Amino acid sequence: MEFVILAVVIALVAVGAISGLVISSRKKKQLPPAAPPSAPTITAPPAEPHVGDEAETPREEPRRTIEEVGLPSAEEADSPVAVEDPVAAEAEAPAAPEIETPEPAAGRLVRLRARLARSQNSLGKGLLTLLSREHLDEDTWEEIEETLLTADVGVAPTQELVERLRERVKVLGTRTPDELRTLLREELLTLVGTDLDRAVKTESGLDTPGVVMVVGVNGTGKTTTTGKLARVLVADGRSVVLGAADTFRAAAADQLQTWGERVGARTVRGPEGGDPASIAFDAVKEGIAEGADVVLIDTAGRLHTKTGLMDELGKVKRVVEKHGPLDEILLVLDATTGQNGLVQARVFAEVVDITGIVLTKLDGTAKGGIVVAVQRELGVPVKLVGLGEGPDDLAPFEPEAFVDALIGD
Template sequence: MEIVILAVVIALVAIGAISGLVVGSRRKKKLPPPEAPPAPPTITAPPAEPHVGEEAETPREEPRRTIEEVGLPTAEEALEAPAAVEDPLVAAPPAPEIEVPEPTAGRLVRLRARLARSQNSLGKGLLTLLSREHLDEDTWEEIEDTLLTADVGVTPTQELVERLRERVRVLGTRTPQELRTLLREELLTLVGTDLDRTVHTESDLDTPGIVMVVGVNGTGKTTTTGKLARVLVADGKSVVLGAADTFRAAAADQLQTWGERVGARTVRGPEAGDPASVAYDAVKEGIAEGADVVLIDTAGRLHTKTGLMDELGKVKRVVEKHGPLDEILLVLDATTGQNGLVQARVFAEVVDITGIVLTKLDGTAKGGIVVAVQRELGVPVKLVGLGEGPDDLAPFEPEAFVDALIGD
């Protein structure tokens, strides 16, 4: 029995020993190290391409100076202030070249051919009708229709026809030259030769002459203001421009471009700002600079008569704190004909128009608008536009205008 127990004990001890050896060996066994990431593939760069000229020409040995041969600045030169070298990339742009406008004297005469191309049909039509052997009622009606079609207006047409009928009856025989002379005299009477067509730009006070330009947008108002600046500069006057049309985005830029071409400064304000404030500042700057004339370009909105009256009335009142306005010019598009007269009536009720500028007169055969608008407003046409060129604005001369109507 004892022997059996002893055998069991020995067996248990042996099993325990074996188990300890196995566990110890497991604890001492090291885990294999983690696998290292694969090395990146080796990329072989292609051989560098030769630069331009490297294969065409082998390098040449050039003489080189030693440090002893290089001239160094003296102590006095090293202490001098360094001279600034202007970088052409960041240098200020050159100032625009100032143009010299062509003289205004006789400008309409020089532009007469352009005017005659559009207006000649009126004069030729009248001369053809007057040259008929028998001037019956039908012929006189045709003469009236010709004048009315040219936008002369009803009342002026009736007056002209009555005078022509009387003079033709008294004249009796009618040679072509006599008819031409007769028609020229009557047309001159109709256009008016005794009206003051001077653009008044001289103030009675010790201030610049102040000219306000009004008109509907689209008639060429801002362009006319810029061209008028050229006319005044050509006559030897210094000009300051006031960009008081703040409601049209490009108006101030457009006016400034015109001014820069003749050396006239432009006073402008923020977009949609107060036009009266800009006009006031323009006159103030004109006084400070001792300018001869201040030209003020106003807004041309015609939404309601009340709004227009309030705006232009305010500009006029504010400007007159410096001095009275010497000229208020109304710009009309000659191609609009009788519709232009409607615009003229509205502006005439708002401000005291002193003169009319007819633009695009070379683009219409209805030159009679000159007569009609003068009769409607009771003020003279002082300037006419005869093209898109910068010097195509000319003082209105009745004789040159009538000569263009009836041709040579």
């Protein structure tokens, strides 16, 4: 009997010890207290799957039987799976530049007459004021000469104009303002020249495109003029290819290409510092292949004092002429440079056969006489004039509109 009681007591002690161990171990597995509300929230990576007592109760989810699962059709099985490229999705393709429609070139100088007149009026008004004096003595005629020379008309043209005015005023006798205006207008038109061919030659007469090369000194607006000339030609219904043969100025090719894209003209270009003659040759070659009407070649701005650069310009001309003769070589001059522009013109004329002149910034100078002086110096006409910063502010030169702007209303 005592043995049985002793066995029961030992069993109760053993059960109590085991219960204490279990309770102790469970207390150690309690979660740490929650962080205070002010503590920052930290996102931890997903925990490892639990096993045993710590496993979560599985959630009830609807399940489909094998009969309810549909198989893909034959077309769906054969079609490739579209995989979205995150890099391609982020990098949006640049929008194609919108093609502009330039305004017609005809009549541009007349439309811009007011802008031209604002800067040229001092010449016309000064001459009319002097000619209106009651007594035209030698001092007055000397003032007239000085006015013309200040406007960069040039010495020889000035002397010719003054002599003709002297004779006509003597014959006219009494001078009304309208008579003086008519007289001065006629004489200035004679000086500027109304019988010169001022059309830009863009037709070769062969099955090849017309080729126009644009030359000039740095800073005269040569590349911009080439781009604006492309707009003039496109406005007249011509297809144009641009040759970016100015490889010495880093932004020149980009600038020309931008001008071309705006009117749908393609630009042929090469590496920076590449051979200008090679690029000019390729531009004409592409123009022939595409059946373009005109190829415009923008050359690097040359300093007229740099013999090596001027020789290279002659090389560009010779290489291009392997395709056929150049139809037009336009010299771009800054009208504000005055007599210095004549020095530049002489040197360029010795290297290449200049056929026409483009005067830029004519609206920014009161020295409109440079039109007369440069024509007399080179024996070639002014064909285009720049009258502002706008894309369509390059206009065919019209002597009548120009002289009317000189004299004013």
